[in-house]
Amino acid sequence: MSAPTTVRRALTGWGRTSPGVAEVAGIRSPEDVVALLAAGVPGRGVLPRGLGRSYGDAAQSSGGLVLDMTGCDRVLSVDTEQAVVRVEAGVDLDRLTRVLLPLGLWLPVVPGTRQVTVGGAIAADVHGKNHHVAGSFGAHVLELDLVTVDGKTHTLGPDGLDAALFWATVGGMGLTGVVVRATLACLRTETSYAVVVTERCRDLDHLLERLEEGEDPALPYSVAWFDAMARGRRLGRAVLTRGRLATRDDLPRRLARDPVRLPPTGGGPAFPIVPAGLVTRGTGMAFNELWYRKAPARPTTDVQSIGAFFQPLDGVRDWNRAYGPRGFCQYQCVVPFAEVDAFRRAVSLIAASGHPACLNVLKRMGPTGRGLLSFPAPGWTLAVDVPVRPGLERLFGQLDDLVLAAGGRVYLAKDARLPGGHLEEMYPRLGEFRAVRAAVDPDGILVSDLSRRLLG
Numbered sequence: 001m002s003a004p005t006t007v008r009r010a011l012t013g014w015g016r017t018s019p020g021v022a023e024v025a026g027i028r029s030p031e032d033v034v035a036l037l038a039a040g041v042p043g044r045g046v047l048p049r050g051l052g053r054s055y056g057d058a059a060q061s062s063g064g065l066v067l068d069m070t071g072c073d074r075v076l077s078v079d080t081e082q083a084v085v086r087v088e089a090g091v092d093l094d095r096l097t098r099v100l101l102p103l104g105l106w107l108p109v110v111p112g113t114r115q116v117t118v119g120g121a122i123a124a125d126v127h128g129k130n131h132h133v134a135g136s137f138g139a140h141v142l143e144l145d146l147v148t149v150d151g152k153t154h155t156l157g158p159d160g161l162d163a164a165l166f167w168a169t170v171g172g173m174g175l176t177g178v179v180v181r182a183t184l185a186c187l188r189t190e191t192s193y194a195v196v197v198t199e200r201c202r203d204l205d206h207l208l209e210r211l212e213e214g215e216d217p218a219l220p221y222s223v224a225w226f227d228a229m230a231r232g233r234r235l236g237r238a239v240l241t242r243g244r245l246a247t248r249d250d251l252p253r254r255l256a257r258d259p260v261r262l263p264p265t266g267g268g269p270a271f272p273i274v275p276a277g278l279v280t281r282g283t284g285m286a287f288n289e290l291w292y293r294k295a296p297a298r299p300t301t302d303v304q305s306i307g308a309f310f311q312p313l314d315g316v317r318d319w320n321r322a323y324g325p326r327g328f329c330q331y332q333c334v335v336p337f338a339e340v341d342a343f344r345r346a347v348s349l350i351a352a353s354g355h356p357a358c359l360n361v362l363k364r365m366g367p368t369g370r371g372l373l374s375f376p377a378p379g380w381t382l383a384v385d386v387p388v389r390p391g392l393e394r395l396f397g398q399l400d401d402l403v404l405a406a407g408g409r410v411y412l413a414k415d416a417r418l419p420g421g422h423l424e425e426m427y428p429r430l431g432e433f434r435a436v437r438a439a440v441d442p443d444g445i446l447v448s449d450l451s452r453r454l455l456g
């Protein structure tokens with residue numbers, strides 16, 4: 001077998017900020033990873049990369065070797081009786097979904113895009129709209145194969161002898177080794193549709209109240225889009241959607257003919273690079289007004305495809321270009337429920353800053369998982385996408401201070417700029433993570449631009 005070819009490339013995250021140039025190796029199989037790492041990595045280290053959907057610098061390593069895992073993407077087996085699938089880690093959730101749905105299976109946790117690899121989903125321990133009931137992605141990983149920097153393959157489970165390495169890898173942002181295979185528990189579903197209840201909330205308090213009192217076990221998925229630019233009486237006005245997977249009986253006849261249909265992804269028009277960016281204060285406010293008004297004034301129930309409900313942006317190719325050549329940042333934080341006033345202040349700060357923000361998400365998170373660096377924690381989470389422009393760093397700095405004082409944290413998969421000193425306070429299990437990492441990679445060969453910035 002020939003060694004994977006490498007190409008010198010500039011890489012960025014989804015936000016298209018701070019590019020880093022690296023040698024990128026196209027990985028075709030787990031054996032490629034073993035061979036590369038066993039041969040030793042010269043220079044500035046090595047890092048696995050999936051589809052580059054983390055927003056900041058987590059999946060790039062300037063001057064180093066980056067392993068592009070997307071060619072290591074076979075679905076190895078599906079056990080329909082046990083509802084279990086075994087895959088190579090570079091397979092993306094879109095393709096996996098298309099394999100699973102016709103077999104009556106789906107994934108228990110999916111993020112807001114299916115354009116992520118299984119390896120990337122494990123490394124960020126991604127969460128979905130059902131975090132409060134299902135936990136995050138790692139809670140459904142039954143086993144994974146991890147290649148460490150010495151070229152050894154470790155088969156790890158959540159409760160085995162190597163459980164510490166498993167839980168350092170889940171949420172570990174690629175810094176413990178390269179996940180090459182994973183076995184995932186699946187969910188059963190009769191259809192590729194969701195029954196969705198949509199309602200408008202007039203302001204932030206109304207939204208938080210509805211999220212608190214409206215938790216309905218029969219509707220395990222919930223998320224709100226909120227207007228991050230509205231102020232005063234309309235601060236935090238929102239459109240709340242809650243849903244469940246549809247059964248065949250829920251479907252109207254025209255959909256029931258092919259209950260697991262999933263239209264092709266990304267076939268829509270691509271965004272050109274927009275010189276000055278489309279997202280300005282004016283367009284942002286107009287979009288938010290339209291989005292709020294478009295939602296029904298009274299709660300409405302309808303049937304939506306899983307794509308429309310779970311990953312609405314996947315229909316527009318390269319939508320991240322709409323922010324112009326300077327790119328954009330996402331700020332996602334979680335603040336404990338007891339600190340709801342700090343959360344309110346964070347929403348007010350964003351609205352008062354005048355920065356344009358249209359894609360804004362707010363939801364409740366459930367219990368903390370077992371991943372040493374996993375983001376989710378019980379509390380309120382918000383995520384806002386903001387174009388890079390003067391004053392943004394100041395706003396994010398103010399938000400950091402609020403979040404820190406409230407005992408909250410920022411999500412590393414979305415981060416491009418958090419100062420290093422904050423990590424210790426935000427992630428109380430960082431010391432345990434460092435110890436596991438030091439044991440498997442004493443020379444610090446696995447590095448990313450994010451780890452250089454935050455872990456030193």
Ligand SMILES: Cc1cc2nc3c(=O)[nH]c(=O)nc-3n(C[C@H](O)[C@H](O)[C@H](O)COP(=O)(O)OP(=O)(O)OC[C@H]3O[C@@H](n4cnc5c(N)ncnc54)[C@H](O)[C@@H]3O)c2cc1C
Nearest residue numbers: 050051052053054111112117119120123126127173174179
């Ligand atoms: C539109 C959009 C919506 C999103 N919605 C959500 C959401 O709802 N919830 C959520 O939690 N996240 C969400 N995300 C973030 C996204 O799910 C994560 O950033 C995810 O990690 C991206 O996967 P990827 O394959 O693109 O990985 P990359 O971005 O390429 O890499 C992410 C990290 O994973 C590591 N990694 C990648 N492959 C491997 C591997 N094989 N072994 C070990 N480490 C590896 C990398 O080193 C890096 O640190 C969203 C992102 C976008 C663009």
